[in-house]
Amino acid sequence: MKKRHSTITDIAKALNISASTVSRALHDNPSISLETKNKVLSLAKELNYQPNMLALSLLKKKTKTIGVIVPEITSYFFAMVINGVQDMVDEAGYKLIISQSNESFEEEEKLIETLSLGRVDGFLISTSSNTMTYGHLEKLRSSGIPIVVFDRDCPGFDADKVLVADFDGAYQAVDYLVKTGCKSLAHIAGPANLTTSQHRKAGYLKALSDNNLAIREELIQTVDGFTSEFGEEAAKALLDLPYPPDAIFAINDAVAIGAMAVIFERGLRIPEDISIVGFDDEPYSKYFHPSLSSVWQPVYDMGMLSAKILMNQLDKDFDDVNYRYEVLKPELVIRESSKPLPDFYKV
Amino acid sequence: MKKRHSTITDIAKALNISASTVSRALHDNPSISLETKNKVLSLAKELNYQPNMLALSLLKKKTKTIGVIVPEITSYFFAMVINGVQDMVDEAGYKLIISQSNESFEEEEKLIETLSLGRVDGFLISTSSNTMTYGHLEKLRSSGIPIVVFDRDCPGFDADKVLVADFDGAYQAVDYLVKTGCKSLAHIAGPANLTTSQHRKAGYLKALSDNNLAIREELIQTVDGFTSEFGEEAAKALLDLPYPPDAIFAINDAVAIGAMAVIFERGLRIPEDISIVGFDDEPYSKYFHPSLSSVWQPVYDMGMLSAKILMNQLDKDFDDVNYRYEVLKPELVIRESSKPLPDFYKV
DNA sequence: GAATTTTGCGCAAACCTTTGCATAGCAAAA
DNA sequence: TTTTGCTATGCAAAGGTTTGCGCAAAATTC
Incomplete structure (x- = not known):
């Protein structure tokens, strides 16, 4: 009523x-x-x-609302990005419509479609792992709605972008593992289609070759999702190899945790038998036993920066095609799941 | 442009x-x-x-949008509720505006204020831990916008509600701990103002008295937040007691994990020296060492049900004052952080 | 051929607000 | 007395869509 x-x-x-x-x-x-x-x-x-905001929006053709599209909201990573976005956007009086694509290209398309019908002024988007074409984004932008892409790059699609130096983070992690004496380093790689997965894998490969270690294809396991269950499966495959690895660099912490569980099941010790390094540095990671070494990412900052750039675009009333390309620096956090660096490496 | x-x-x-x-x-x-x-x-x-949706909304006085207000989005609990809401609401063509109060009463008030200006048709809300009066909700409802309250009850405020049987869950956990031989059971209680905290504490107390165990006030530590850091502090206080507990029932998993870390630091064993049970059953909990016993809650279902009830209200064009009061059943999940139930208790 | 029905479409109001332009009243300047 | 200028207000359009009512032309019925 x-x-x-x-x-x-x-x-x-x-x-x-x-x-x-x-x-x-x-x-x-x-x-x-x-x-x-x-x-x-x-x-x-x-x-x-x-x-009445609706009447106002209709008149002004501005909704003061930003659409955020993420693959999922239950992961700490995206939730924290959203936190950053929210904090940045609040002061400026913008509202957020947050939607999940559930890593589905179709859902992503549909979301953009419905949200663009006069509901949002701009988009913050991290594409699904099944998104391989960017026609929907091109269409969106050509209809005059600004877009900022974050975390997951969209190669070939020109837009403002805020990314993380995944290559760098991975390189740091793997190089460090080598320096602690690991000889046979495995990588549990993420969904092949994602630039984040690709860059981390590339960082892994480069660190190996820079250290004159041979690349063994069978030590690279690719998983299709980011949950611990995937980590368990991948770790089993790795441990079943005739020459199993003595270190695993996992695409993220959740996967690393799954791998750790399998390693313990097999009666192996971490890090004595196998070292583990994850990615994301989730809040729980330091509470595992042993605590998990991981590559920290400036997640909150990524949200803030993306939002800021978008709001900048919204203030202009012309298409600024000088797109920004921001790459944030990750940082290796060393804990107990990997061996300490020998003294002679220390500065 | x-x-x-x-x-x-x-x-x-x-x-x-x-x-x-x-x-x-x-x-x-x-x-x-x-x-x-x-x-x-x-x-x-x-x-x-x-x-143009704006024009339509203006005309029809419906935005096909639902406002979701949660204390925070980074916790698995609320993220998962939102998942349930989203899935239920998608089919019906509703959009979600998700906002965080950051456990602040003021922010909560402001959010409701701005969102109600013609933007959303109804609200799904879990109040902040600092919300003690419900004038803002009363006002909202009296302006004709339906509200469904979930997880955290608002005593004295009449509305549709979807809650969890916290008392029940806590009772199960503590009763079980007693039956496994624990004599001196501590509780790390949540923010005092929350009904969820109150009910869990009440369940703890009832289970103790039903088992003829004395209640020792010093074994009840109240924390102000839900992160592991709070668990660490509380655990330290408990372990510093002249007669420390042999079991801890924590307000949630994150707090339990923090407590576990402190227990290990002190060289004690889990569950031999101290048993631990948490609440929420987060995805990670089974991956800890030892894996964490916890009270699982039907989080996703809570989201689904809340959304369903709200959408029902939205379909009617009169105030239905037969508010629904749904209480969902939690379930104890026993893992390694607590001792096994002696045989003679098993069915 | 006249009366009636059907078909196909347009007018205008309604939703609520903002804003450029017009105007009315009045006082001051010429 | 006329002109100018200012103050305080109103009119109407614009934004995009839906919908009740009305109207004309065509088709049908007697």
Whole structure:
């Protein structure tokens, strides 16, 4: 039983003045007499008048709303990005519509479709792992809606982008593992289609070759998702090899945790028999036993920066094609799941 | 540089007919000739016509959007509730605006204020831990916007509610701990203001007295937040007691994990020296060492049910004051952080 | 051929707000 | 007295869509 909100017209009628006058009075327009202003203001308060945002949006063609599309919300990673976005956006009075694609290209398309129907001014998007073409994004942008892509790059699609130096993070991790004496390093790689997976894998490969270690294809296990269950499977495959690895660099912490569970099941020790390094540095990671070494990412900052760039775009009223390309630096956090660095490496 | 979306009027002009005819044609209204319909439909496709949702919402006074207010989004618990909500709501064509109160009453008030200005049709809300009065909710409801309260009850505020039998869950956990031989059971209680904390504590107390165990106030540590750091502090306080506990029932898994870390630091064994049971059964909990016993909650279902109830309310066009009060059943999951149940208790 | 029904479409209002332009009243300047 | 200028307000359009009502032309019935 929706009770009608009182409108500007209600006030106008009650006061026997026009709606325009009321509007101007409420906005403290100098051309309205003090007397009228006071009457309007007090009646507005009495009737609990609230401007109708829909009417305003329709008129101004701005919704003051930003659409955020993430693959999923249950992962710490994306939840934390959203936190950063939210904090940045709040001050500017923007609202957020958060949607999940569930790593599905079709859902992603549908979301963009529906959200763009006059609901949001701009998009913050991290594509699904099944997104391989960017026609939907091109279409969106060509209809004049600014987009900022974050974390997962969209090669060939020009837009503002805020990414993490995944190659770098992976390189750091693997190089460190080598320096601690590991000789046979495995990688549990993420969904092949994602740039983040590709870059981390590339970092792994480069670190190996820079250290003159042979690349053994069978030591690279690719998983299709980011949960611990995938890590378990991959680890089993690795441990079943005739020459199993003495270190695993996992695509993320959840997968690393799954791998650790399997390693323990087999009666092996971490890090004595096998070293483990993850990616993401989730809050729980330091509480595992042994605590998990991991590559930390500036997740919150990524959210903040992406939001800032988007809001910048929204302020302009022309397409700025000088897209920004920001790459944030990750950082290796060493804990107990990997061996300490020998003294002679220390600075 | 926002390019104008093509509108119904554009089509009308191009075809030399009225906007009403176009609208009816697009809605397959029988009073429009097949010929006109075809012309309209093909031109609409060509111009990539998309209805303007804002205009529609303004007219219909429905936004097809639901506001979800949670204390935080980074916790698995609320993220998973949102998942349930999303899945239920998607089919019905509703969109979600998700906002976080950051456990702040003021932010919660502000969110409700802004979102209710014609943006959302209804609210799904779990109040902040600092919310002690419900005037903002009363006001919201009295303006005709349906509300469903979930997880955290608002005593004295009448509305549809979807809760979890926290008392029950806590009772199960503590009763079980007693039956495994623990004599001195501690509880790390949650923020005092939350009904969930209160009910879990009540369950703890009842299980103790039902088992003829004395209640020792010093064994109840209250924390102000849900992160592991709080668990660490509380555990330290408990272990520093002259007669430390041989079991800890924690308000949630994160806190339990923090407690476990401290216990290990002190060289104690779990569960031999101290048993631990958490609450929430987060995905990681089974991967800890020892794996964490916990009370599982039907989180996803809670989201689904809440959303369903809200959408039901939205379909009606009168205030249904027969508010629903749903209480979902949690379930104890026994793992290695607590001792096995002696044989003679087993069915 | 006249009366009636059917078919196909347009008008205008409604949703709520903002804003450029017009206007009315009045005082001051010429 | 006329002109100018200012103050305070109103009108109407615009934003995009739906829908009740009305109207004309065509088709049907007698």
